[in-house]
Amino acid sequence: MIIKGEKYLVTGGTGTVGQELCKRILEFGGKVIVLSRTEEKLKRLQEKYKKIEIVVSDILDKTLVRKSIKDVRGVFHLTALAQGMQSGKPIESINVNLLGSMNILVESLNVDFVLGVSSDKAVQISGNYGATKFLMENLFGEFETINPQTKYRIVRLGNVIYSTDSVLEKWKGKIQNNEEVIITEPKATRFFMTKEQSVDMILNCLENSKDSTPYFENMKSTSMGNLLQAMSNKYLQEGSELSVNKIGLQSNENLHEKIKEDDKVDDSTNVVKFNKVDKKTGYIIYIQEIQTSEKLHKVEIKILKSDMTKLRQTLISKQIDELVKLYPLEYFNKFRFYLMSQDIPFITRMPFVKQEGRMVIDFKPNGSSQNYYEDKNGELSEVTEEQLDWKIYSGSIGKKKVKLKIVK
Numbered sequence: 001m002i003i004k005g006e007k008y009l010v011t012g013g014t015g016t017v018g019q020e021l022c023k024r025i026l027e028f029g030g031k032v033i034v035l036s037r038t039e040e041k042l043k044r045l046q047e048k049y050k051k052i053e054i055v056v057s058d059i060l061d062k063t064l065v066r067k068s069i070k071d072v073r074g075v076f077h078l079t080a081l082a083q084g085m086q087s088g089k090p091i092e093s094i095n096v097n098l099l100g101s102m103n104i105l106v107e108s109l110n111v112d113f114v115l116g117v118s119s120d121k122a123v124q125i126s127g128n129y130g131a132t133k134f135l136m137e138n139l140f141g142e143f144e145t146i147n148p149q150t151k152y153r154i155v156r157l158g159n160v161i162y163s164t165d166s167v168l169e170k171w172k173g174k175i176q177n178n179e180e181v182i183i184t185e186p187k188a189t190r191f192f193m194t195k196e197q198s199v200d201m202i203l204n205c206l207e208n209s210k211d212s213t214p215y216f217e218n219m220k221s222t223s224m225g226n227l228l229q230a231m232s233n234k235y236l237q238e239g240s241e242l243s244v245n246k247i248g249l250q251s252n253e254n255l256h257e258k259i260k261e262d263d264k265v266d267d268s269t270n271v272v273k274f275n276k277v278d279k280k281t282g283y284i285i286y287i288q289e290i291q292t293s294e295k296l297h298k299v300e301i302k303i304l305k306s307d308m309t310k311l312r313q314t315l316i317s318k319q320i321d322e323l324v325k326l327y328p329l330e331y332f333n334k335f336r337f338y339l340m341s342q343d344i345p346f347i348t349r350m351p352f353v354k355q356e357g358r359m360v361i362d363f364k365p366n367g368s369s370q371n372y373y374e375d376k377n378g379e380l381s382e383v384t385e386e387q388l389d390w391k392i393y394s395g396s397i398g399k400k401k402v403k404l405k406i407v408k
Helices: 017-027 039-050 062-069 090-106 127-147 167-176 195-208 224-235 307-316 321-325 328-340 385-389
Strands: 005-013 033-038 052-058 074-077 113-118 151-156 181-183 190-192 222-223 244-247 268-278 283-291 294-302 346-351 358-363 369-374 380-382 392-397 400-405
Touching: 005 017, 017 033, 017 039, 017 195, 033 039, 033 062, 039 052, 052 062, 062 090, 074 090, 090 113, 090 127, 113 127, 113 195, 127 151, 151 195, 167 181, 167 224, 181 224, 190 195, 190 224, 222 224
Parallel strands: 005 033, 005 074, 033 052, 074 113, 113 151, 181 244
Antiparallel strands: 190 222, 268 283, 283 294, 294 346, 346 358, 358 369, 369 380, 392 400
16 A cells, blocks of 8 residues: 555656556655666656656666665565567576566565566566566565565566557557568467556555465456457558568467466467458458367357448547457457447347357347347257346356357
């Protein structure tokens, strides 16, 4: 909890999340001192938030680190050599992410708390960044043992949207300039969050975590291909064609990231596919796929291309955050309910969990709808009373619970 009038040190306070954290501490009435080695960024931050104190220092400078920590109530440790900057730089990674963290811990023995920001990359280690973050987490655990008077906390974040070195920022520029976009593996899934969500999680960790065990909240991943499609819908100029270069997973990447050690990331993946056009009928088909090792489950929405053109600017151009922060099925239902609110006709197909076949619902512009049962051969028939009584279909697909609302 941030206490009014108390001072807090933020290392890495000039970064995307760091700036948002400084802003939040000030809003709570706290005082902020920011330590960073980039003087220009610190001055810009101080121009933005006049009350902030700044210290130009490398995190490896023990004397200035000690001076910065004097009289603070707690330390938020965000400084790190970013994932994209670490290729081929193991020594620098160790210096900044590990030895720098050690300096902070050694000089913070008398503060109320030290909160370190870690990453999902610390779970399945495949590169310098994940390795050093994993070791940093263990350092916090060691200091908790030897110095119980200070609270040591770790929070694991996902990828922060539009942060420094973010792939979204790179894609945005390439798409807007009609240049080739590089993607490693479209099926790869990543955790994405906004800077506001990141700070919420940091402060929730401070308030709710009981020890140095890594704290994380329920984050939903999205596929990189799905994300690129949404970026294209938002930023690609009309009449332009997106050029994509798929280069495959790199040596320091995982196909799926984990947020905790026992995640079964390869058990199932969820993807919303856009812009599959049925040329015969003029429908655009939006497909929700739930892939398990046993079966591919699909949920579909069909909408006339002419109607989608009207909606595209108001629907797809809404904040990209909407797509990446929501579980795909939730986003899918949000899309469906949005169409209903706009009196747009559409057809949706949803699988029965307890039996073969799908429920087909034809939504009319006036709000009415017609229900059908579709068998495995695609033949339609009337829905039985028993089926109509199931207002919510739910079941376990892999280890994921799926709920499909039937709106009459």
